[in-house]
Amino acid sequence: MATGERYVGGGVLRKEDLTLLTGQGRFVESITLPGLLHLAVVRSPYGAARIRGIELEAARAAAGVVAAFTGADLAEEWAAPLPMAWPVTEDIRIPEHWPVTQDVARYQGDAVAVVVARTRSAALDAAELVEVEYEELPAVTDVEAALADGAPKVHASLEDNSCYTWTLANGDVEAAFAKADVVVTQRYTQPRLIPNAMEPRAVVVQPLPAAGDFTMWSTTQIPHIAKVLFALTLGIPESKLRVIAPDVGGGFGSKLNIYAEEALCLALARRLGRPVKWVAGRSEGYVATTHGRDQIQHVELAATSDGKILGYRFKLLANMGAYLQLITPGTPLLGGFLFCGSYGGEAYHFECTGVFTNTTPTDAYRGAGRPEATYAIERAMDALAREVGVDPVEIRRRNFLPKGEMVPSPGGLAFDTTDFEMNLDRALERLDYEGLRAEQRARRERGDGKLLGVGFSTYVEMCGIAPSQALGSLNYGAGGWDAAMVRMLPTGKAEVVTGSSPHGQGHVTSWSQIAADALGVAFEDVTVLHGDTHVAPLGMNTYGSRSLAVGGVAVSLACGRVVDKAKTLAGHLLEVSPDDLEFERGTFSVKGVPDRKKTIQELAFAAWTAHSLPEGAEPGLEASCVYDPPNFTFPFGTHVCVVEIDPETGAVEIVRYLAVDDCGNVINPQIVDGQVHGGVAQGIAAALWEEAVYAPDGTLETSSMLNYLVPSAAELPSFELDRTVTPSNTNPLGVKGIGEAGTIAAAPAVINAVIDALSPLGITDIPMPATPERVWRAIRDAEGGAA
């Protein structure tokens, strides 16, 4: 960092909050335009159905309706199907995915027709008047059932429901298992989850027909990627499309996509020559926005009799849903390198098969592959501990990879910087582990009251996926870089343009801290611009906990270039060699002659007037940087959950939750704490509450927040947070990432605690979510049906 750090690491308040908390945020839903039309989408109520006919006349005749179309009516609008950007294998099957289906509806929610009207109400009312004649077809929603002989085929054109099989192998796995004293075999399930961003999805497209221009405002995490891909999907020249992500109220990966409704608003705006808007209802979003997780995991660990792991073998079935969205097939593979967690071993084998079903497509959801991997290994570590008869803490110590840099892991990654045991020790200090075990023993001896359990998750994850070359070797369809421009304005204020696209993360604040320190200006004097492809021409946007470790570093490097440029100008104006200048808190002064100085604000004005510039210098004081990191970053940490279980009802209560994370250097502690809070809440939610349930016919039974149980603050404990700091060596800021770590770590900590509480009954598994009835049944069955 530059000398004179004042803001980085400090507890500045978020710049975003006054606007958001006083209702002055600018969200897509509140955008209105002259002549605006509203889109309503008619969706299949069936999991699988052939479309025999669609009657639009009644809808077209309804009050306020401007147009109504079937899939066939719109077919000529598309230059290409909706894009899928991650063909993970050579032989992957990629079914065509059109914004409106024509022949067969393949999941409940598949779009079959659209209505455009002058008001949203009129569009929704008229959509009910569209008569679709369906022939219901047999559906399949479960991955194992979908692979069985004779299963209904989701896509008639494909041989069966398998999408791809991807494998990763390191070392001699057969040999490792052959010499093992102990083999632990487990089967885990990852429930399907429905992302619940506070703001539902919405899109507005404004055409400028005379110029052939389009402006799209979308609740997207990826405006720059969207611009490229919608240009290809719609056949619009890329230069004619501007994508704006204004204030976006959360995404968690569900807005990291290229959605049918965005394509439809573009197509309809082009066809009708008027602006078109679509806003998802919450329940509509439950079928029309990508889901997360939904895997079956077969886990095998080969170990010595004292619990030292020799080899790992994993086999996954991953539910793709009915179509492949942007990175559907690759999402489970983001965990594929991490099923060995923070532990060592000689050999590693991972295989994942993607499976089509009659369900909403899955895609990235906070953690994307890594929560699944972490769940599998952290639960399996506890199973191994039980098998060899050691404490869960001890089994982890015996297997941790060593402290170091570029530490090779069995999964084939090189962890940037590690210090797992130090981090675990910090957690144990805070926890009073001995006291908890003593209390547990005392309760068990008394044999009454609530059952106490302690669960650990000593995770490592990967974020800031890079370099671009590595992504290329995985067939991922985008780069791992990000971009920043930093300019000193003539009045001495600084403007930062970032290619990251925040949707709740607080980039404006963190980037201001970085730039203010690097440029030596006041935090308040930094403005951060983002989320508009006309303002920031380059960007790879925000997902995978990549913003700080990639985009934030780009800001820092661009600031450094501005300072270098300013230094040259200062030397010129002060008539000294730039080497004779020192830079401290925004002022260049001649070494040993502190009165001879120029502030960066003075230099900004001088660069603007350009009355006297160094030989060859251009006017203006700005610089840009496109940063492509040399490696991922690997945050790690220890999460500990303490639960009490009511044996009469099966209800699980979290009485303590301790998170000790290590995300390298911290720019803004409050933002990091907030990310951990929200992340842990989402992980706990998966462990105890949330589960999307499909009926066998493909009906989504958890169709609203009434029965898809998103927990509130009332259900969650007051989190205890601590940190260790092991700076990354991947980037000059030494930062890692923290956006997903809480979600990645939390679920196995909770379930391990539940099983720890129930272990005296011989219970070794409770599937997620550990609902009261599941826990009660496990207890009753363990007690021989006596309950």
Added chain:
Amino acid sequence: MIPAPFEYERAADVAAAVTLLQQGGVEARLLAGGHSLLPLMRLRLARPRLLVDIGGLDDLRYVRVEDERVSIGALATHHDLASSAQLRAACALLARTAEQIGDPQVRHRGTIGGSVAHADPASDLPAALLALDAEMIVQGTEGTRSIAAADFFVGPLMSALRDGEILTEVRVPRTGAAGAYVKFQRRAQDWAIVGVAAAIERDGSAITHARIGLCNMGPTPLRAPGVETALVGADGPGAVATAATRVAELKTPPADQNASADYRRHLAEVMIRRAVAAAVA
């Protein structure tokens, strides 16, 4: 989501509301706090053609503790019930039930009349009112009549109210019974998976009279007559626990995503024990 189109009328008084309801026929619905009806309308599961808003009729908003009974206006909110010290002294069960409904927003908007007239078997107040032998005072074009709680709830979301009738008051006799409401739910703001209202009278520590109302154990709120009979004479947790097992006689517990019928029956037994213990604590 946006509700299907509907007409809206604000009633000036109860008589006007009765007239409007009468004119609207089966497609007219009363709007009070709106905390049951509006969510259904937003999901387009309810599609009334006419909403008659009685939310402004402040003379229906009262809690009166009298010598023989407690009279509660239909527009008293759950918060009004939960925060009335007089009600808590006269009929703790009602106050203790109201304070557990929904969340603070729901308790400040939702009304006793709306909750009762909506007749959702998963609502808390109907079970408590059944245990309290409440009577519902209703007004229609034919005048006023009284319906016993036991006769009021006739099916899921179905009550004994006739078209055009408005529930105006709930009356609860003062018996001196100790009471408690205990429920089991997945999240704080959820409907109960099972709720139990217990009104218990004792001589010394032995129970002399017990009334048990069950929430979400059937198509309507239910009494548990077998349990009530078995509780008479019970003295101490062991006897109460034995009596609670009689809830197994109930044939109707629903099964849904939150709980199978078996689990509900088991929970009801546990919650009966806890409600009786809480009532006499």
